[in-house]
Amino acid sequence: MIRYDVIVIGAGPAGLSASIEAAEAGMKVAVFDENTRPGGQLFKQIHKFFGAKEHKAKIRGFRIGEELLAEAEKLQVDVHLNAAVIGIHDFNSIAVVENEQVSFYKAGNLIIATGASENMVPFDGWTLPGVIGAGAAQTMMNLHGVLPGKKVLMVGSGNVGLVVGYQLLQAGVEIAAIIDAAPKIGGYGVHASKVARTGVPFLLSHTILKAEGEEFVTGAAVVEVDSKFQPIKGTEKHFDVDTICMAVGLSPMSQLLRIAGCEMKEMGGLVPACNEYGETSISGIFAAGDVAGIEEASSAMVGGRIAGAASALRDGFIMQGDFEEKYKALKESLNQLRQGMFCKENRGKTDMTATEEGIPLSNSLLEKGYLLEKEIIKFPGVKKKAGVHPIIECTQNIPCNPCQTACKFNCISIGENITALPVVIEDSKCTNCGMCVASCSGQAIFLLNEDSEDGFVSITLPYEFLPYPKKGVKGIALDRSGNRVCEAEIIGLRTAEAFDHTALLTMKVPSEFAMSARFFTL
């Protein structure tokens, strides 16, 4: 039986990071993944990541996947693809299906990074073709370039629902609505806002009643629910859609850990009981990433590194002191990601009313997906200034700070605490370079120039749709809710390598719409 110092199961963000860390320590490492492509969910994630620079913030998920893979390959990690691990047996031996046969391998350390799979809720007609998981939609469009459908109802307003909803729009799919049984949007407000401003309605306190159709989905019926999640008669609504996309949460894919005999605990799905280094109740078996508890890919990468380093320490590839130093830095990086109003401790909290800075949270954002003009002016990213200046519509404490470093002219400040709201510095000089707009993973930064022409202002917004409107084209400006506000003329379109596929669209609108026009459509 071939023996490796470390066998990593799952080549996603956690698995690749673990293998890199272990290989850097000089360990002989193999990674197994059942998919054709490594990277796990990263290759479906075409949006820019949150976090700080060390978390690879503002880089798109699939690019991070490519970077990690290149790094692993450089370190001579054996990456086995199309290789499904089907069992873990005694003494860290595993059975793998690979090249039409089952093979057995043994590892000094096993790092299990099998990720998560989507939860589903049953409803009338949920077995019809056309009812799919949000992950399935992502796989179809972002990996295979195939449209999941023409018109979609998204069920679930967590980050997955919001991000996949936006990606569907980018792929050219129409979204009838995003519904959620909860009374508040579960994901980041900025993710909701970029969908809402295109005109997608959010129906909170709504649940799906039925997928209609005989052979496949031809429509969907939804209904409003009361505070006890019971349907309210007479509130049924119908949508003509061909696809119903389910984004109702994730559960760790922990079967292998259970087969191995690791002690498990219930935490929104079964997760292994691990120590701070990710080691399970069985010495030499580690868990990292979503399988150890659902978080973002950014934290999975750090978790993977910790497990990789801990396995290196366990088998004497690194010294205790070196490990401790490494661990301290990684732990700090993880702590940064685990702050803010969406962190584990705050998940499910419904009584949050203000930001860490004491500014009232926008109920409109939580209930409808968009901010109201009167609310936005209270935030430190919105200042009235002469000339062109950024308007930062970032109103929740999320761990993210690329805008601060994107501006080379010190117009934007977040400070040490990366969940703090960005502040536009009063006496700074904006050069209209657009880097902040393109670097904001939440697409929440706009450039406003109120001095442009008599009676008109120019608004620069991030734009990630095709085709790009050409300069001189006249169309309609939409507000944050996607409602038409006025006519608008495109006066500029900037693309640059540094913008990484976020185009900067500048439109001219009458000055009274300076603080309401936030999107453009033909």
Place this chain on the structure above:
Amino acid sequence: MSNQCADVVIAGGGVMGNATAYYLRKKGCSVIVLEEEMLGNGGSSRNGGGVRQSGRDNRELPLAIYGIGNIWPHLSEELGVDIEYHQAGNIKFAKDERGVEFYKKVVEQNLKKGLELRMLNQAETREICPLVSDEIIASCYCPSDGHANALMTTLAFYKRARELGARFITGEKVLSVKLHKGRAKGVITSRGNVYEGDKIIITAGYESRAILNSVHIDVPMRRKLIEVIIIEMQPKIFPMMITIPDYDGGGYGHQTDHGSFVFGGHIPLENYLRPEEKEVTQLITTASNCNQLVSYFPYFKDAKVIRSWSGWTDLCQDEVPVIGNIDEVPGLLTACGFTGHGFGISPAVAACLSELAVDKEPSVDISGLSYSRFIM
């Protein structure tokens, strides 16, 4: 600590315990069944589902004949659950002369006990079981044998007994038998609870040994792991139970009503598992089972294994169970040490235990299976 009483207290909620509870309720006795894990956690749910007479030791053969003649045919109806019993025959394959000779002896022995059993040549074998490999030269066929769904049977007895008022408590591990004036009068559980009864029946599989040890009774048995693979749903292929002789690696299986195929086999390493080994599938056993299945039925090569499971069998020293009253301790009964072939006789065993528990003569002569056989 609660004290609870019934006419009969049963330790072990497997098929033996559940069925005994059912027959006792039919007789009007109050019953408490105590189970450490869930119902049917042990060998009851971890066996091939064979309901077989052929090849059985003369001491337990009457139980098999009685069950197939009197209980199994109407059990689904009786319990109100389809337990998927089919009297579809059992066929044992021989690849060489050694096998032929072996089975000829089995036929001879079983015929003496009145069991209809015959040798089939290659052509006859293929006629009733067309998918079998060309390497099979003969078989031994018993048409009155069959199979049932062991999971359903175990739970159906439980369900019906519960409906009839038997009390089942899970999460209660029986540690010891409690005596009163020299008679078994109750059991004590690991939670410290005491359950009292006029009759105490221990049907706890291998764990029966430790419980019986508390009153200085020791059934000579050891555990052995078995492993089974489940093949995805197939069209109806053949109805009978198949048996591969132990000298050729062993194996047994049948197609379920659902269409999946259940196949169990052995690897030599099972006898040498570490003592602390848990009930988990071993690294190479599934692969070994796959090869064994294909060597007898090449048909299955492209079918998919969808799961495997393992379970303990409790091997008794002389390969037949211990059933009945334990004379040394009045009021104490047991049924354990089934050596991997208990399921097929479980209803008959339970019927006998229920009769013994009410001081009646059992319907089947089980005197040869008494614990007293180990007392020199």
Place this chain on the structure above:
Amino acid sequence: MAEYLDRSSDIGKLVAMPDDDMIICRCEEITKGEIRKAIHDGMWTMTEIKRYTRAGMGLCQGQTCSRIIKGMIAKELGVLPLSIDDNTARVPVRPVEVRVYGKGIN
């Protein structure tokens, strides 16, 4: 050891619900009504439900329905889903051809 459960405790009568014919186990096509009946027949653990109804025994081995069934048992018994043990996870975690599996030890 499992949690203490007196299977004679009263969980109320089985009342028909309008969505009882909704599929829960997609592979084996087991409905909500069938699972609810099993619970009222005394099947109070995930494993008993699986063995009694076949829910979770199909090609995918309960990867979608387990979580849903857990919630259903909890609801019928009036306990938290946390208190209900999962089914045993079994090898192989993906379906594997007999021929392919067997090659592991040739």
Place this chain on the structure above:
Amino acid sequence: MRIKEHPILGTIKKGKKVKYYYNGTEMEGYKGESIAAALHAEGVMVHRYTSKLHKPRGVFCAIGRCTDCVMIVDGKPNIRTCMTLLKEGMYIETQYGISGKEVWQ
């Protein structure tokens, strides 16, 4: 149903074109994509009909977990089309129960 140009991914990289058969009809897809993706691009929604209730099923999870998207591929039933890559000359059929024909046992 294919994305021609994507604002982030540009032109989606595809392998070379391959021919396959879907219920006897010749179709075209790309090497390296899953059978499920190729069929979805052609608008095929129903992959199979279930054994018991004969209800249609198609892609559900697309990550090889739910096994809903199985079809008969080159004569073998229950093949997960979301995990199996399209190959030249593949013969893909709608699955009825576990059979390639609409015959119910």
